[in-house]
Amino acid sequence: MAAAAAAGNHGGGVVRRRPNLSLLADRCATLRALAAVHAAMLVSGRLADDAFAASRLLAAYASLSPSPSPSTILLRLLASLPYVPNSFMLNTTLRALASSPSSALRFFSLLRRRRNSPFTPGRHTFPFLLKATSHLPIRATEQLHALAVRHGLDCDAHVGNGLVRAYSVAGLVGVARKVFDGMPERSGVVYTSMVSAYAQNGMYEDAMVVFEEMVGVEGLELRGAAVASVLSACARSGGSRGLEMGRRVHGMMEERGMTAPVGVILGTALVDMYAKTGAMEEAMEVFDGMPERCTATWNALITGLARHGHGEGALSTFHRMRREGVPPNATTLVGVLSAYCCTGRLDEARHVFASMEKEFGVAPTIQHYGCMVDLLGRSGLLIEAEEMIRGMTTCDxxxxxxxxxxxxxxxxxxxxxxxxxxxxxxxxxxxxxxxxxxxxxxxxxxxxxxxxxxxxxxxxxxxxxxxxxxxxxxxxx
Missing domain, CATH: 1.25.40 (Serine Threonine Protein Phosphatase 5, Tetratricopeptide repeat)
Structure with a gap:
């Protein structure tokens, strides 16, 4: 009776409620499960009369990118609808196509050329398109920028952030900065993009200045992505300025509870910053305090120890890494071979180098060969070093x-x-x-x-x- 009551009674018979297929679509984790929901929508006629259901189905397919051919499925689904797709559907399709730049731009161009099309690019359209153009010649980004200006959206926070990122990926940091400066309001997201733009293009001092403006002047929230970017800038800036700023950022993190405990990404960024700036005691303190570490964390400490002449410490850390079952990669082994150069332990270096592919699945790169040539050269084994260079098989x-x-x-x-x-x-x-x-x-x-x-x-x-x-x-x- 409870089941009947839940189902409802109409005219003496049980009336079954239509399953919430839109909700099921949102919860699908695989294309196979989503295809089953899609089939149910077709059989029930839901897609023919329910634009919301179609929207949720499109969004679910887009969220599964880059699963096999989601863009093809999306385009077919749009073409099959008996009504004109709304802006949400079209923007959702653009989001899914963004990983395929040429497809995204072709689709957008088709929408703009279509007669009597109700589609007008909006603040949610341009970020997807700008993500696509970041992998194309700069002319594509410039054209979208001009179109955004025409529609009065160039100062919008979402669009402006997309422009900053697209120009920075192309290496045009000056243009990205002009967009940044022209925005009437700058959120923490936009500041983060500008910090990242400077850091990724080697303009480390500028990255630190913008970060200080973001936190100190504007008083914006300390964002994880901004922290990781500025720590990367501190690590690579050279001199005492980077270490000084890195310590300040670390202090800010502690004040805001971002180190209780520190996560893998930010912890690794801290270890890398301290290691690259030569503050090895602080690097090891952060490292030892991390509840979880990844290969990159170990690499940051091993490479830093080797670079600053602590060869034995680097090798000891490497052996500890192996005992804890963390798989080394190519970067790890560059640090290890560099450590052998510091210590002069030629025979052990030869053994590690010879067993790289068999034991670790890592093919020697020019950096690994360079370490061995350096070590052989220091040892006066110049003929062997020359023969090693001439015998290189995995790189030139x-x-x-x-x-x-x-x-x-x-x-x-x-x-x-x-x-x-x-x-x-x-x-x-x-x-x-x-x-x-x-x-x-x-x-x-x-x-x-x-x-x-x-x-x-x-x-x-x-x-x-x-x-x-x-x-x-x-x-x-």
Whole structure:
């Protein structure tokens, strides 16, 4: 009886309520489940007379991107509707198509060309399109910018934020800043995009200044994405300014409860900032206080320790990482091989390098080879280092790795290997002035003045001259 009452009684018979298919569509986690709801909507005729149901179905398909062919399904669904799709449906379709830039722009262009179309691009339309154009030539973003101005939406918070991000992805940070400055109101989201724009384009001081304005002047909420971006800027800015600012950001995080406990993303950003700026004790303190770590967290500490001469500490951290079952990746092994360079433990470095693919599933990159060449060069094993470069199979040698060998030759006075290294470097970069200078100095130190004269003639014929400070090969190893 309870079931009958729940179903309802009409004229002595049980009336079954129509299932809430729109709600079911929202809850689907897979395309297969959503397809079943879609089929039920078709059978029940729901799509033919219920625009809301169609909207929820479209939104569900869009949320499952990038599942297999969601955009194709969306376009077919739109075409099958017996009524004109509303703006929500069209914007939802644009959102799903944004991962395929050409498809999104073709669809948008079709909507604009269609006669008597009720669709007018609005504040929710442009962010999806701008996301798509960030992967296309800048002309596409500029055209959308002009269209936004025409519709009076260029100062809207959503559209302005999309423009800042699109221009910054294209490297046009100055244009992004003009958009930012032209917005009458700037939210924390827009500030975060501007901080990220500067950080991602190597303008670290500017990133810190905008962050300070966001938090100190505007008094906006401290957002996780902004914190991660400014910490990245602090880590890469160099000098004491980055560390000083990083400590201030850390203090702000503690004041706002963002470190109780610190999450993986922000914790890793803190470890990376402290490690890159040489504050290893603080880096390890944050690291040890994290309840959860990812491979990137371990990498930040291992690489930082190795970079600042704490080779044994880096190797100890690596062994701890393995004991805790965290899989190392290519970046981890660059840090480990760098640590072996610090400690001079050649045999262990050889073992790790030789077992990279078999034991860790990592193919050696130019950075891994560079570490080994550096270590072999420091050890005076120049022939072995040269053979390693010539035997590279997973990547091609560049001027940097040959330059490392040339530096080792300079330090050990091996002119024969140096001559071959210079030949290889000139094949890759015929205009490299520095290699001639290094080799000429080596000849002079060995008292081979005839070779010095010959090399000077070669330099003169090639119209080269020694330019102070221009050498690409420097250092004592």
């Amino acid at each position: 040698a560049d001027t940097v790795i040959w330059g490392a060998l040339l530096t080792a030759c300079k330090n050990h006075g091996d002119i024969d290997v140096a001559e071959r290294a210079v030949q290889e470097m000139l094949k890759l970069d015929p205009d490299n002035h520095g290699v001639y200078v290094v080799l000429s100095n080596m000849y002079a130190e060995a008292g081979r003045w005839q070779d010095v004269d010959k090399l000077r003639k070669v330099m003169k014929q090639a119209r080269l001259s020694k330019i102070p400070g221009s050498s690409e090969v420097a250092g004592d190893g």
